[in-house]
Amino acid sequence: MLHLPPFEYFAPCSIADAVNLFAQYGDDAIFVAGGTDLYPNMKRRQFTPKVLIGLNGIDGWRGISNGNGVTIRAGTTLNRLSDHPTIRQNYPALATAANLVSTPQLRAMGTLGGNLCLDTRCNYYNQEFSWRQALGFCMKKDGEICMVAPGSPRCWAVSSTDCAPVVIALDGRVRLVGPRGERVIAAGDLYRDDGIAYLGKTRDELLTEILLPPPDGTKSIYLKLRRRDSFDFPILGVAAALRFASNGEIENARIVLGGVGSRPLECVESARLLMGQKLSRELIDAAADAAWKPARPLDNTDSTHSYRKKMTRVYVARALEALSEK
Amino acid sequence: MKQVLHLRVNGQAHELYVEPHKTLLEVLRDELDLTGTKHGCDLGECGACTVLVDGTPILACLALPIELQGREITTVEGLAHGAELHPLQRAFAELNAAQCGYCTAGMMLSAKALLDRETNPTREKIRDALAGNLCRCTGYEKILEAVEVAGREIKK
Amino acid sequence: MSNVIGTPLAKIDSWDKVIGAAKYADDMNLPRMLHARILRSTMPHARIKSIDTLDAEELPGVVAVITGRDVPIEYGILPSSQDEQALCVDKVRFVGDAVAAVAALDVETAERALQLIHVEYEPLTPVVTMNEALDETRDAIHSGEHADHHNIHKMVALEFGDLDAGFAEADYILEENYFYQGNTHLALENHSALASFSPDGHLTLWSSTQTPHYVHRALAKTLELPASRIRVVAAAIGGGFGGKTDPFSHEIVACKLTMLTGRPVKITLTRQEVFYCHRGRHPVLMWVKMGVRNDGEPTALHFRTMLDGGAYGSYGVASTYYTGALQTVTYKIPAYKFEGMRVFTNKPPCGPKRGHGTPQPRFALEIHLDKIARHLGLDPAEYRKQFIVDDKTKTVNHLTITTCGLRECIDRVVEASGYGSEKRETRNESQESKIENQKSKIKIGFGLACGSYLSGAGLPIYWNQMPHSGVIVKVDRGGGVAVFCGSTDIGQGSTSLLAYIAAEEFGIDVRDVRVITADTDLTPVDLGSYSSRVTVMTGNACIQAVRPLKQKILDAAAEKLLVPAESLSFRDGEIICEDDDARRLKWTDAVVLTEAKHGTLSGTGSYKPPKRAGPYKGSGVGVSPSYSYAACVAQVSVDIETGQVRVEKIWLAHDGGRALNPLLVEGQVEGSVYMGVGEALMEEMTYRGGLHKAPSLLDYKSLTMNDMPRVETFLVETNDPEGPFGAKEAGQGPLLPVPPAIANAIYDAIGVRIDETPITPDKILKALEEKEKGRTARFGPKNFPNAPYPEPLHVEPPEDAPRLERKKG
Known part of the structure; x- marks a missing residue:
């Protein structure tokens, strides 16, 4: 044992x-x-x-409260989150993402705060000590180089949280409490593009709350690529949130990818293409293409990196198609 | 350093003296001799060590007993009422849902949590509820049947 | 007779399992028990220059540290492959090879001590791939005595009938390469062993082993103890699938440590160590050339295999033969040439996994047949049915077919699935889309494949004249029956089966039968749970043990009832006169009468398979008392944009002879289907250099409940003359047709061939891209390495084997 x-x-x-x-x-x-x-x-x-x-x-570590939007305490377990009527109703992508994390047992134990702070993953890193010893250790722990990109000065471990892309796409913010007081930052700022120092908070800061703005008609979706329908971490996650004007034009668009970099990757170019437009086949394809370009998965998760990159385009297109149908 | 710990397991209170880094799985098996809870991976990747805490399935290999004081822990040894088996136990035995038996405890406890909520779940719901328990023997078919049969039995 | 056989009954050991009382090896503890851990090599291939254990020995709580010098005697499961050491002495051959061991007061101390053992290695170039193994400039992994040539462990070439004539008769010849990836058993229970040595020199080992008898032999050899003073007991076993059929390093180490310390010692492996122990499915590269006439009739088959054996022999010699042995037992093949080769590589050793060496060639053969059928414009099901082997015949390679229910198996799955009828359609996964419909993205397909497996190996691992299975039955004067047998129940129900047979024979309740198994002190030898041998062999031995006892009881009852013994039968706990049912005796009374007359009531039975090996070297692998048959239809949906395959449903018909307990046979079928689907789609042992890429339950992908398709099982019950009550095997055969059925279904859905496992989405997309570019719509190995296969041994086929009729020229 x-x-x-x-x-x-x-x-x-x-x-x-x-x-x-x-x-x-x-x-x-x-x-x-x-x-x-x-x-x-x-x-x-x-x-x-x-x-x-x-x-x-x-005290007060768990719970979801409505107000101007919703406040989710960091200690709220993932199963509570995905079962919560407000979340299901107003932020369905978050309910979906939380419900796709690992297994029922893990979701009963794991928390939203924990999922957002999930250590980056890499199949050269998430191994027993003796395995890493046989490998020669990587820079994320006990070693000098990045095993997946040996020439690289940085670590390429993968952001594998299901919930972070969604919280970012939903314009969420997080409250951090530390010895120097507390601050509220955009969820996207919680992350850095580095497999080791992947969090934009200091170690002594505690993530206490996740704040989501009122949905205001925003439609959201989360799609997850993984081998099995349980247990597995995302090897690609696509969170998309769109708000349509009454004439069908897109007023606000955010697409965020998980599992393809050391931080959740916001597809800024895709969003730019979508803004002010009505969804069409051509637009969806263009937006998906724009999301595909910056995605740079490496060979350090399940499946192949070329497949994961290929799927970025397909999954983004499918997410947008699904939102057009809602 | 060892600490005093108060745990309620299968309705019985225990005062233990253990180090805080011992997981619930280790305490159940090594301190309380409740070896019905199995270990397959120790990393939360198989579900063999599933137990109930206040009726909710969790993994004993990733739980600290120190955090579970005052909670009601149920293991496979606590499923039966005295000599009377829980309907799940009877159904698992009679329908050959336990082949090697190693996933059985965890599987039944995940199923119990489901059947405590609803006695007539759809197959879809059973699958979702048991998706965190790996079995290598049965192909899951007989397990699905046993959960359905047990549900009907409970409803009676 | 009673109504036990053929009835769906609970297994007798299920009750302990559902209350958590069954004791698996790691659940056992003994007073003063020490915990041991093994230090494993971090190098794939290296010489051991020195091992310094001083620091480890000085750690408080450490009781003993041993290295290879303490247990240097070589062992291995096969007499011809004694190439393992419990702890490596001079050389390590894979990452995970055992190097030293520590016994301590607790596990955590033992683990800390491992870190304090300093091993100095001299690295050697690792041999990782099969091509590297063929490269003679690389270091040899083993010394010459353990290999046929350099890193080639075993070479074999056999030719039955006239191959050239067969190909000359063919109207169509198809050649192709296939690859079946290696995968592992992944039993949920990690191996564990508890050893105890008594001051009078008796050693006892409780272990999660499928083969206590062979562990017994290995312990006697490596520990230099008389076998008479060693007791091996198989604890409850948390899944085997072939993964617990070798004698293992940790078993020997636990014994050595208890002998040195005088205290019980337990070793439980971690999941990673179990991946290193492996002995799983060999990766096999295959080249197939088959000739057929225009109606599809096979005229010749040439089959070449190359097995990546990993670092040790294990069952590898047998595995090599098995990749060629059973191609002939399903369809009539008049000329057959088989060339097989197993190479050593610096990876965990491969061995027997469910289907041992046969799922790989079956995958290739059944896809090959599908291709041929489609080329000739024939329905793949009808096509196969024309050439199925007949009962009571022999194959070209001297295997004896007793009964074959394959035709009915095919009919059952074809009928239930609608295979071949026009029921396939494209399906729309998502709802109607306003943008553009998705209809064309999901394709449905159906595929069919067949398979066959042996009901136990016809020859023992150690060639001798003794029985393969022994049973002792004792009848107590209280009416209780005890059955003693060395067989090991790995969850399949072999222990229960003995109870069913005894209850059926004596006409008593199953609950009045106790079964004591898998204990070399208490039970007569049964060779173990491998090669699907247990039902046929222990069942026959049990019947043999029971029948003389029954006669004694009948005679005593006849004397008392004043009727002829022939008129009496055992029924519902009584001995009843069939001519006058007023004349009856209670079972318990009859037993008392009999014991008074004859003394202690016991009987013994022994089973040895019929001698059927053909007249050639290598003929021992493949012979069996009987063969099971299975046919499978798989329905898949393939997303052509993502390459994702969903197996929607599996129909599987299995001829396992008479089903002694249909519930248990169904369990074996469903479990086999599960494993077959997993192997087809995701299970694989992958390496980077010599390092296992994913030694965990998260990264090694096995199907969850959400991934498992629905299974519809049909039991086709032939009445086989060799089996107890007509039974054949069920534990392994049903796996065989599943992976090729899925591959054939994928072709049916999207028109591309995936000629290797696992069939992953990226491979599907690559094959689709090839198709789009107008190239061969296929993903799979393109060529076969140039390897020095020997000249074949020419063997004349038996009289009643399929004959090539010359029609041409």
Whole structure:
């Protein structure tokens, strides 16, 4: 059996306590909510924190509240999220994405905050210690070079969160609380294009809330490419959100790809092409083509990178087609 | 360092003295001798260690007992009422839904959570509910049947 | 007679499984037990220069550390392949090869200690691909005695009948290359072994093994202990599929450590280690040349295989022969040439997985036939039916067909699926689209394929004259019956089967029968759960053990009832006179009478398959008491834009002879279909260099409940004279037709051939691109390496084998 490395465990009751604890232990500590991402990595010795700060006991850590849009507490489990009537009604892409994460058991344990902060994945990295030892270790953990692109100065581990592309496409923001106070940033700014330093927050900042604006007629969809209909991480995710004017013209468009880079990839050019236009076969194809170009999957997930790139175009087109039908 | 831990498992309270990094799976098997909960991967990739926490299926290999104090944990050993088997247990045995038996505990607990919500689920719903439990023996066919039969039995 | 045989009953060991009480090896603990872990090679190919264990030994909590020098004696499952060491002494041959072991007070300490063992390696160039194995400038993985030539482990060439004449008679000859990818068993239970050594020199091993008898032999050899002082017990087994049929390093290591420390020692492998143990399906490259007449009648078949064996022999010699043995048992083939070769590579060793060496050639052959049928404009189902082998005949390579229900199998699946009728249509996956309809993107197709498998190997692994299976039956004066047999139940129900047979024979309730299995101290030898041998062999042994006992009981009852023994029968817990049913005795009373008369009531039975090996070297592989048959229709939908294949439904008819418990036979069929669909679409062992790419349950893709198609099963019950109550095998055969049926269905749907597994979306898109460009609409191997196959051994076919009728010239 694989074992967790020993650690000291703290269960703060408030966000402030959690942040203070982290400040106290610094580099030795890691925040943990559902644990479904962290614990496998700890068992494989990607992380060996001396201190775990468990967040599940925090008062108000879970829950979804309506207001001007919706506020989702970071500790809300993925199954609660996907079952929530408001989310299903107003933000169906998010309900879909949450429901496509892994398995029922994982969704009962894993949280939205955890999924958004999911460690980037790479099949040279998500392996047991002895495997990585046989490989010679990669730069993301214990090594010097990127195994998938050995000449590269950076790590190309893949952003594999299902929910992040959707939250970004829906114009979501996230609240971060840290020792220097709190801030609210656009969800897209939570990510950086680097497989190691993939988060746009400091380690001592805690993601506490996800804020989504009122849907305002926005239609959204999430499509996921993976080998099996359960368990698997996305090897391509497409989140698309469109708002149509009454005359059928697109007023607002956002398309975000997951699983094809170290961060969710926003298809700015596709959105630009769609704005102010009515959907047509030609427009969909042009937008899909524009999304296909910047997608740069590498050979470090399931399936082949050329197939994943090819599918970018197909999945974006299909997402737009589906939105045109809704 | 070991800590005192209060766990409720199958309706029974336990006071344990364990290190906080021991997963629920290790505590169930090694401390409580509840070896009916199996391990297939230890990484959340197979569902063999599925147990119920307050009626919801979770994976014991990725759960810390320290976080589950005060919750009701159910393992395969807690499915039967005394000597009377749960309808799922009877159906799994009688319909040959357990071949090697290694996924059986997790499979039945995922199914129990479903049948506790609805006794007459569609095949689609059964598939969705059990999609986190791998089986290598049965091709799932007899498992689907057993869950349906158990559901009908519960409804009676 | 009672009504047990043929009745859908629960397995007798199901009850312990559903309450969580069944004890698998890792569920067992003994007082003072130590936990052991194995250090494994991080190099695919290297010489071991030194191993320093001092730091590990000094870690508090560590009790013992051993290396290869402590257990240097070579072993292996086949007498001809004694090429493994429990811990490598001089050389490591794959990433994962065992190098040293630690026993400690707890697992975590043992794991920490592994990090403190310092191994100095001298790297050698790894041999990773089959082409590299053929390159003689690369280092040899094994010394000469273990290989036919350099890195070629085994070479074989056999020719039956006149091949040239056969091809000369052909109107159409088709040649093609195929590749079947390697994959693994992925039993949900990781291997585990618990060993205990008593001060009087008795060693006991509880292990998740399908073959306690062969583990017994390997322990005696490697530990230099008399076999009489070793007891091997198979614990409850959490799935096998062939993955637990070799003696394993960790079993020997656990025993050595308990002998050294005097404390029980348990080793449970991690999932990654199980991937390294492997012994799974060989990757096989195949070249097929088949000649047929215009009506499709086969005139000659030339079949060449190359197996990527991985680092050790394992069952590989047998696997090599199996890639050529069973091509002849389905259709009449008058001339057949087989060339096989297995090479060593620096990867985890391949071995037997469900279907052992036969799903690969069956995949190639059934696709090949589909191509031929379509070329000739014949219906693939009707075409096959014309040339099916007849009962009570021999094949060109001297295999004996007792019963063959293949024709009926084909009829059943064709009828149920509507195969061949015009029921296919394009289907619209998404709703009507305002933009442009998607209708043309999803294509439906149907494919058919057949298969056959043996009901147990006709020869034992160690050639000798002893039985393959032994059963002891004891009848207690309280009426209880105990059946003792060395067979191992891996979930298929072999233990229950013995109870059914005893209950049927004695006319008693199944619950009055206890079965004690898989314990070399308590039970007579059964060779193990492999080659689909258990039902036929243990069943026959059980009947043989029971029948003399029945006679004794009948005689005693006849004396008491004052009727002739011939008029009595066993029914519903009584012995009843068929002529006068007022004359009856309770079973328990009859047993008491009999014991009073004869003393302790017990019987023994032994089974040895009929001697049928042909008159040539290599004829031992493929012979069997009987062959099962299966036909499969697969319905698939293919998305031509994404290449994604969905297997919508599988119809499978299986001739497993009489179904002793239809519920269990259906379970074997459904499980086989599951595994076949997985192998066809996604399961694969992939490597980067010598390193396994995906040794985890997440990355090695196996079908989830959501991916599994509906299965409709038909049991075609021939009454085979060799089987107990007419039974044949069911555990492996139903897998064989599934992958080629899916490949044929994909062709039917989109007109491209995928001649290799797994059939992944990217391969489909590539084949579609080829089609679009007007090139061969195919994805698969383009050529076969130039390899030194030996001159074939020419074998005269038997009298009653299919004959080539000369029509030309």
